[in-house]
Amino acid sequence: MTELNIAAPLAAALAAKGYESLTPVQEAVLAPELIGRDALVSAQTGSGKTVAFGLAMAPEVLGGTDILKPAEAPLALIIAPTRELAQQVARELEWLYAEAGAQIATCVGGMDYRTERRALSFGAHIVVGTPGRLRDHIERGSLDMSLLHVAVLDEADEMLDLGFAEDLEFILGSAPAERRTLMFSATVPKEIEKLAATFQRDAVRLQTQGEARQHGDIEYRAINITPRDREHAIFNVLRFYEAQTAIVFCKTRMNVNHLLARMGNRGFQVVALSGELSQSERMHALQALRDGRARVCIATDVAARGIDLPGLELVIHADLPSNSETLLHRSGRTGRAGKKGTSVLIVPPSEFRKATRLLQGAKVVAEWGKAPSAEEVQERDDARLMELPLLTDRPGEEAALAAQLVERYGADHMAAAFVRLWREGRSAPEVLHDAVMPTQAAPSAPRDRNAFGEAEWFLLSVGHEGRAEARWLLPKICDAVGITKAEIGAIRVQQTVTFVQVAKTVSGKIADRIELEPGLTMDRVEGEPQFGRPERSFDRGPRPERAERAPRREDRGDRPAYTPKPSRFVEDEGAAPAPRKPYTPREDGDRKPYAKREDGDRKPYAKREDGDRKPYAKREDAPRSPYAKRERDYPARPEGAESEKRSYKPREVAPMKRAPRDAAAEAPRKPWVKRDEAAEAPRKTYAPRGDGPEGGDRKPRWKADDRADKGGKPASKSAGFKSHGGGKDKPGRAAGTKSHKAEGKTFAAKPARAKPAPRPVDARDTSKRFTPPKK
Known part of the structure; x- marks a missing residue:
């Protein structure tokens, strides 16, 4: 791999990963003519495209150095269509650029936005993300695209299918114009070619050998x-x-x-x-x-x-x-x-x-x-059980226990128990129905109804009135009876019932009466039903003949037999069609000539003069409608005559009748007299209370002598009483008292007691009344 001009940190990572040789697409992206140029690469899935564009963007990311310095802004951007693919690409690039010290950040939907923003702020050399989340970071200013050198679009055709074209335009539009753009895709339809022409400059079309033979493995x-x-x-x-x-x-x-x-x-x-x-x-x-x-x-x-x-x-x-x-x-x-x-x-x-x-x-x-x-x-x-590696391995520490089990239960019994254990851990296989092979499923000529073979008829208790349809009844019959669609012939839906034809090879397995679902039954029918007669006429027997029947109309002698009028649309079978009248075009002479109306034929318009118009009559002159409100005629009052007023006479009211009282109620009552005259002792007159403690007839509440006699103590400010309005501003009023208008009055303090007796409340005492707060 050294002759392919791979950077030293990446070559060391590939060797540590166990790469002995590169795939065709990985070798193609390292060609000298592709260095620094845009490329559109198509290769089949599983051919190593992730490592391929990791190697292709190495010159822009490393910049000729083996160890990367902290980045101020991302140098490479990889855009993937899905979250899982973006995270997988990030994992592949982590081990590929681990020796170079590259920081890789992921920006995908569904993850914490704050964590991604923090990773971008710390300085990331390579950013991998989905289109939506990358656009969100760019709009919020957390992703700086000013120093971007290379942009990679992985699975570009899928991003177009998912509707990311607008996001891709925004992301690539935010990147510098002199960037390098690489596009990787398994297939290259026309939409991808248009996308490449939009975002790439003089791109190289790279097609690997494996694309011509899709998925050979x-x-x-x-x-x-x-x-x-x-x-x-x-x-x-x-x-x-x-x-x-x-x-x-x-x-x-x-x-x-x-x-x-x-x-x-x-x-x-x-x-x-x-x-x-x-x-x-x-x-x-x-x-x-x-x-x-x-x-x-x-x-x-x-x-x-x-x-x-x-x-x-x-x-x-x-x-x-x-x-x-x-x-x-x-x-x-x-x-x-x-x-x-x-x-x-x-x-x-x-x-x-x-x-x-x-x-x-x-x-x-x-x-x-x-x-x-x-x-x-x-x-x-x-x-698989016979080729299980456990059966070929030699016994180890469990040999003694195995010998004891064989000695106790026998080899055959132990082998059978092992087979049962092997099968219990797996799902039991399912029994499937025979399906029609694809060669038979191809469209063919319609099947002859009479070619179905021998069959029996069954009656279902639902018809058109129950909204029955063949496509609705067919799966119900197959599931309930256990037959296939090929074993069901005609399905005739009538008004209230439905007839179903079942092949005779499987009809014997069906009971005479089956309930397909609650309210829907299926009964066996003897013979073939007659669909032309009324429903259920097949089991009514022959129609009884009448002893005497009315003579038919053609048998009567008083009138001729009725002959229906033949239709002009339906001809009798075997009869020659009636000759039609030949069509003759109408001559122009037979048609009334069209005469254009001249202006002279029209009645001339005469402007109506004012004299010809009916004069306008006011409403009062015109006769009133019979429904108009009529005014009543009242006799005129003579001048100077005074109006005669009717004198008021009170209405006589009959006295109210009362029920008779009892004897006790009828006794004469004691006449009412004034209190002063009837009272034996004269009533004490009311005298207003004076200002002093002895004023008026009311006894004062407390007396100093009484308190002193009961062991009271002189009044003081520490007695615990609440003063009303007294204090520094109003001298002359004893502090701690609750008297009204008793200024300068002192009392002896009451001796301390464990539990003071309740004080009688005076109705005129306002100390306990509610005072609304001042606004």
């Missing part, structure tokens, strides 16, 4: 199945090949989740990979495949680009891809780096033409056949 197989055996065929294919790592591609996330649940219940070590998973979940799934904790990966097309899984030997297309390019990228996950792989297409009869078109577009030849049967899977398992 991959064996393609197309398996024809019945629609209901799709999942069972996938299980048998996985069990038949027993690959170290396998990947199953589905079209939608829903199919991925459904197949994940089914395979998990069957005991397969399986993980899922789809767009609805977070980036951490996708990384854990790929790591489980690399570590061997999982052997099967169910994925959508998001994992079809650039994912390199060690030991991936089998690719199964559970749902056919949309185009030939996707088929190649899916299959390219296996057969990498010179290893062999198998790509299996699951093809139901309805998708036979699509599968053929995809294989022709991809220019690959597939071997058509049936899915592995349960017997074939079992034979393959037995062959």
